[in-house]
Amino acid sequence: MNRAYRTIQFSQRDHVATLTFDNPGKRNALDLQMRDEIAEIVGLIGESQDIRAAILIGAGGHFCSGGDVRNIAASQLGNAGWRVRMQNVHRWLQELLTLDKPVIAAVDGAAVGAGFSLALAADFILATPRARFAMSFLRVGLVPDCGAFYTLPRFVGMQRAKELMLSTRELSAPEAQALGIVMEIHDADVLLQRAQVLAESFVNASPTAVSLIKRTLNVAGNADLAALLEIEASTQALAAGTDEHRGAVDAFLNKKPFPFQWPQG
Template identity: 60%
Template sequence: MSEGYQRIRFGVEEGVATLVLANPKKRNAFDPEMRVEMCEVVRQVQSDPAIRALVLTGDGEHFCSGGDLGNIAASGLDNAGWRRRLGSLHDWLKDLMQLDKPVIAAVDGAAYGAGFSLALAADFIIASTRARFAMSFIRVGVVPDCAAFYTLPRIVGVHRARELMLSGREVPAQEALALGIASELVAPEALQARAQAIARSFVGASPVALSLIKRSLSLAATDLASLLEQEANAQALAMGTPEHREAVRCFLEKKPMPFQWPEA
């Protein structure tokens, strides 16, 4: 893992980047320093073509407990100050959500408040059996942030998102799987290995196809005509890539395909 960061750890191995929230004494709570460091890393991941996937996880037995309430209380910001601070957070979050590479969140323990929102910004949530999620914002008199109003209803539907946001209740791992929040559940000791295995599988996938799939999915709420236009443009690009030609060759010659989802 690379040096020079105070609130995170970051490393790249065999095409897979791993970003670890590293403030375990506070259950990896967000603070401004962590946000700045994560912003830097996300831009590095985006700009480096050798990086093919990103694993996002937390140090210790928790993913992220949300915003650092002590830091928030001591900030002394007025309404305009909070607006500016959240604006800078949104800039970084959009970079993460618009990464053209798969993002896998490996969630153990608590994913509360902004920690839950952060996990929802990933393409996959692989959760341990002791993971627990909560839109806990209402408990401290604020509204969900970090794009939760966008991501959560798209996963669980507006009615269930309303219930989770207004109650702030805890969602255990099994319910998270049933609701579609978590893609898989694994034992805590197997969590990191499973997340890394999924990330490594994308090293064999077409980066162009991955990027086009993610961009097209971001338009899923638009009108049908616009989505079909995007589909046609994306498929035309994907058909011209060497990865597509290689995959077709392997298929026709009955050889192992370059990209294969790893069995759980």
């Protein structure tokens, strides 16, 4: 499945969806058109039972340079207008954050402001050596958005999240990896290939187990031990009833490789 949009390339191959930000004149800035297109595509990914994993990547040597500042200046929104603007973003952002399938962000070049936030909405972040990340909102007198108040502290802890948001300083790919933001660093010419290999590995994973793991981790930071143990019991009961579990057990008993294998980088 391939669909043409003005600011995004969307394709599907072998149960993997790839969403490519493609607005080169603005270094893939998150303008209103792109937001509308992301909303539609995230909805398609969420509804599709054929898609088992998704990749977010940017064209032209950048991931996403954040919000479109010129558009923001021209819009002259008041308080009510800003609330509506952000609430429209939050509808698809929450859907992206709670997708039942793995999301991989492949970051080359700039991932700043809302672009950084979009990368943090993924489950795994791969980067090139020239990738750079910055919570740049305070530079223009704004607060972080696109879910960063939720995601960034979960990656780096509260103190470091405050430092990154209040300093607006830029992170290199190696520092972002040291902080636990970036999982792997790869050269630009193999970045997408590695993201595809990682995404394709989930085609052989239990979609039920993947969904339950993601859902449980999304609430783990706000649940006490007793609640998490109850969730664990319920989700394990569901996972144990799947064909994928029975197939994996059969493979083990017959000394065959497990169907799901994490691909080594």
